[in-house]
Amino acid sequence: FADAIVDAPDRPWEACGNCHGVDGISATAHFPKLAGQKRAYIEKQLRDFRSGLRINDNGQMSGTGDFPDHALELAAAYFSQLSAPSPESRENNNISRAKTIVESGVPKAGVPACRSCHNGDANLEPWLEAQHAGYLAKQLKDFKSGVRGNDKVMADIARRLSDDDIEEVAGFLAST
Ligand code: HEM
Ligand code: HEM
Structure with a gap:
């Protein structure tokens, strides 16, 4: 093919x-x-x-x-069908918090685990690993502000993340 x-x-x-x-x-x-x-x-x-x-x-x-x-x-x-990229070098400092958000979410703030959707299962939930950190952070900020309006679920999640969390999670995912 x-x-x-x-x-x-x-x-x-x-x-x-x-x-x-x-x-x-x-x-x-x-x-x-x-x-x-x-x-x-x-x-x-x-x-x-x-x-x-x-x-x-x-x-x-x-x-x-x-x-x-x-x-x-x-x-x-x-x-x-091209080979997926290798992880970027780590730039963020708060790996453990970012890892927790990705794997378990922030229950107090109503944020579900990113991993519950971003995994190998469904075709419309993108891989985030080894993506550019700056691109991921921009997407989350654009979902949060409504500039990226093509997914209501992600907009709702991004609005519950602080800007610091966004930077940390983006850095963690890029280096994973
Ligand atoms: C898209 C991050 C949780 C479903 C995205 C994108 C990012 C992202 C950065 C855009 C990717 C790109 O442009 O390549 C996150 C983070 C999460 C999280 C950091 C946890 C805090 C979830 C959950 C679900 C979900 C729990 C399912 C309920 C989706 C879907 C898209 C998407 C369906 C594609 C939207 C579209 O069609 O444009 N997510 N996500 N995400 N996410 Fe999440
Ligand atoms: C975003 C595909 C041509 C600039 C994207 C995305 C896809 C894509 C799938 C979203 C990625 C994601 O959500 O993870 C393509 C294809 C192209 C094409 C298949 C040719 C048919 C171009 C060209 C440019 C460009 C020629 C530059 C002039 C961008 C930019 C974004 C983007 C800046 C990110 C926008 C943002 O920040 O959300 N492209 N692209 N693309 N593309 Fe393209």
Whole structure:
């Protein structure tokens, strides 16, 4: 199947590589790593950018706005079958709190364990491991402020996290 994707004549993922890396490992936190991300999740994000449901990209994803379905599907399939990135080096200081939030949540604040959803089970819950810390923190802040409006559950969770918790959790996940 992977070979069939790479041989697709229009290779729609090549344009994506300018920002996300053709190996799906982008160079800066401004652009998310896509390598090994779940295929259905990538496809949903592409559809959400295209429809305007997700608009927190400062217009940089707008090039995909006129992509036909088959191009979105091919690009998602391409990036999802690349080898996942290696963890980033650790930058945060409060590993134990971040680890607790990820594994057990913050019951007092009504925050569920991130791991209850972000695991290998469901196709629409993205991998967060080894993603750029700065990208993860931006997503959580964008969910919290409502700038990223394409998931109500994550918005509700992000609103219950302090900005410090967001930075710590993002740093922990990036280095995991
Ligand atoms: C975000 C795919 C082209 C810039 C994303 C996401 C996906 C994606 C799936 C969301 C990732 C996630 O939620 O983890 C693609 C594909 C492309 C493409 C398949 C080609 C068809 C580009 C190009 C640029 C770009 C050419 C730069 C001009 C960005 C930025 C974000 C993003 C800045 C993050 C926005 C934010 O902070 O939330 N892209 N992309 N993308 N992409 Fe692309
Ligand atoms: C998306 C973090 C808990 C379901 C995301 C993203 C981040 C994140 C950073 C965006 C990833 C990206 O753009 O690549 C967290 C953290 C959690 C947590 C830190 C714990 C504090 C949960 C829980 C659920 C969940 C408990 C399920 C009830 C989802 C879903 C998406 C998502 C479905 C994709 C939303 C979309 O389609 O755009 N999460 N999450 N998360 N999360 Fe969570």
